[in-house]
Amino acid sequence: MRLSIIAAAAMALAMAAAPAADAQTRVTFKSAKSGSSYYQMAVQLAEAMKAGDVSVTVEESQGSVQNVMEAAVRGGDYVFTSPPSLVGLARDGKAMFEARANPKFAEIRALFPIPSLTMHFVARDDEGIESLPDLAGHTLLLGKGSFGAREGEKYIGLFDLTDKVEIADAELNNAVAALKNGQIDAFVTAGSFPAPNVIEAAAGTGVTIISMSDDEIAKTGSTRVVIPAGTYPGQDADVVTTSLPVIAYTTTQMDDDTAYALTKAFWEEKAKLGETARWWNGVDPSFLGNIAGKIHPGALKYYEEAGMAVPDTAN
Known part of the structure; x- marks a missing residue:
């Protein structure tokens, strides 16, 4: 009888622990071709994010156009890099996006800047x-x-x-x-x-x-x-x-808590990133002024708490 009680207690503890084990949010970061400096940056960011509650998997890309195109079909775990000007072209259905216009491009939201x-x-x-x-x-x-x-x-x-x-x-x-x-x-x-x-x-x-x-x-x-x-x-x-300028983006499908955690982890770990790769030292809050279009509400929450100025168009 005593063994049954102990076994039941152990099972209860295991079941209670299971949600905690799965609590870490998983995100896919699509950046650039492997071997490029921007792919290296993505790997460095993924490592830095381990300090928070977000697990980041880096995915190779053929370029920013592909990154933006996939924003229309990926889920709330998708983060990608692109110049702001390219996101603007996608949103307006111009240039290389003219024949591939998609209303979901309007749902792209900025998180934080990376080296230009x-x-x-x-x-x-x-x-x-x-x-x-x-x-x-x-x-x-x-x-x-x-x-x-x-x-x-x-x-x-x-x-x-x-x-x-x-x-x-x-x-x-x-x-x-x-x-x-x-x-x-x-x-x-x-x-x-x-x-x-x-x-x-x-x-x-x-x-x-x-x-x-x-x-x-x-x-x-x-x-x-x-x-x-x-x-x-x-x-x-x-x-x-x-x-x-190059910005890390997601879409409105990402929940506010995840966007907040990603943005907070980036800025809080940036100094450590700069110790191992000096290109991160070139990024500062003034780079937020390069963002054209809206910032994700979760990221905005962090910027408000940190007292960082964002463009008037951010909301």
């Missing part, structure tokens, strides 16, 4: 290139197919450099060696800072990272960002340049 794609114009420091106009008469490597290559080509046209620079026919992964060997005078790259290829170039050759004027930035129509002095070897002053 930051433009770097990197020149040999012995070439006297201090500004974009100084690129005239020099050889520039843009690379092919990437955001940085497309943006760099756009800037060459904007600033009347089309017939004044020689574009090197080479891939971006050859940029550091080509710069060191004098085959090129400068290269363009875009990524979260500090960018590994810029660190390598600065340490091995000595470089100038071109700073843009506010008028030049306004002409590009892109978001202004500052790369702080000391980010790269030999960089003694702040570098003002442009960026493509």
